[in-house]
Amino acid sequence: MELRQLEYFVAVAEERSFTRAAERVRISQSGVSAQIRQLERELGAELLDRSGRAITLTAAGRVALDHARVTLASAGAVSRSVGEVTGLLQGRVTLGMVSGCTLEPLFDALAAFHQARPAVEIHLQEGRSDRLVEQVRDGAVDVALVGMAAAAPLPDGLDSCVVLRDRLVAAVAPGHPLAGRAERAPLREVCAHPLVCMPAGTGLRAMVDQACAAQNLQPTITLEVSTAGALAALAVRGVAVAIMVGSMVESHHDRLTAVAITDVQAPALLSLVWRAGRNPAASELVDRCRHAFAGGRTLR
Structure with a gap:
């Protein structure tokens, strides 16, 4: 009996499918089936009922499943403990x-x-x-x-x-109207301009959406890009005002002005x-x- 056989058995029992189990353990379906057959021969009992559309456990399989899980957990604990003690992590x-x-x-x-x-x-x-x-x-x-x-x-x-904690800023080219306000502006004035932002699902975009919702603002987000470089490139060309954080603008300080958004105090977090x-x-x-x-x- 081998640990991998127990691992494959547990995977099939939990997934109720040889196909999904094979994807989970990252070997071929035939390899999973062969190893479980070998395990059943060694134990002298069938563990899985293969007659239906979904794989189910036999009475012997139900008994074996809990022990298999405990054995795998114990083996994992031994490996982690030895690794932590010796420092030879692999x-x-x-x-x-x-x-x-x-x-x-x-x-x-x-x-x-x-x-x-x-x-x-x-x-x-x-x-x-x-x-x-x-x-x-x-x-x-x-x-x-x-x-x-x-x-x-x-x-x-x-x-x-x-x-890392950072402030939300509006990044604009030096000649932009927002750059002439002592580099400070409320969110409402920033949102009066077309914006380029990170896409939905990013932390920065979530912060922008929350800040706008808190003030009942509906900004015109004309572009969505996934990198700070793209945000900066579009802002430099005057295509839109880029919503960024201060650290993003630093490497473009010779081409962009970071306008602090005065009424958004919550920091963006990394x-x-x-x-x-x-x-x-x-x-x-x-x-x-x-x-x-x-x-x-x-x-x-």
Whole structure:
């Protein structure tokens, strides 16, 4: 009897389908079936009833399922404990980050983690903040760096920490009318102009939508783009007023003016999100990210 056989059995029992179980454990359907047949031969009993459209458990299978789950959990606990004690972490960790992220502390953290844990395979993927949070919840992503509005709730079971706080600003070319107001303007005046924003589902867009809803404003959002560079390029050309945060504008300070939005006080947040206890490598990556961002941005 092998642990992988128990893993495949549990997957089929929970998914009630060889096809879905094979997708879950990432091997072929025939491989799953063969391993479970071998397990049944070793136990001397059929565990699955294959006669119906959906796979069901036999009486022997129902007895075996709880023990299989306990065995797999125990094996995982042994592996995690040994890894934590010896420091020889192996495996993989998947880090999600908001699209277009160019924050140096994140890449510093990844480099430090890779140097300390060369045996851990790192996967990096971009996405919208709302989707990344769901992927952390579902286990497809171990840690995510996401944008969040200050009041945004997280799904149950997830941990988070804020690594950066920043003010919402309107970014305009130096000759724009908003740039002539001592670089300050209320949200209503900003929304009198066509806007370019991040798309729905991003933390920055959620903050814009909340701020406008609080004042019963209906801005004209003519363009949606997913990167700070695209926001800046459109604002520089006078196509629309870009809604950004202060740190986004800094690298374009020679071409853009950051106009503070005076009546939006809640900060935009950049946060790490993870599920505690799921992956020891992910826990270490979280610690390294927190350290890299320590001493981060002070709100202006």
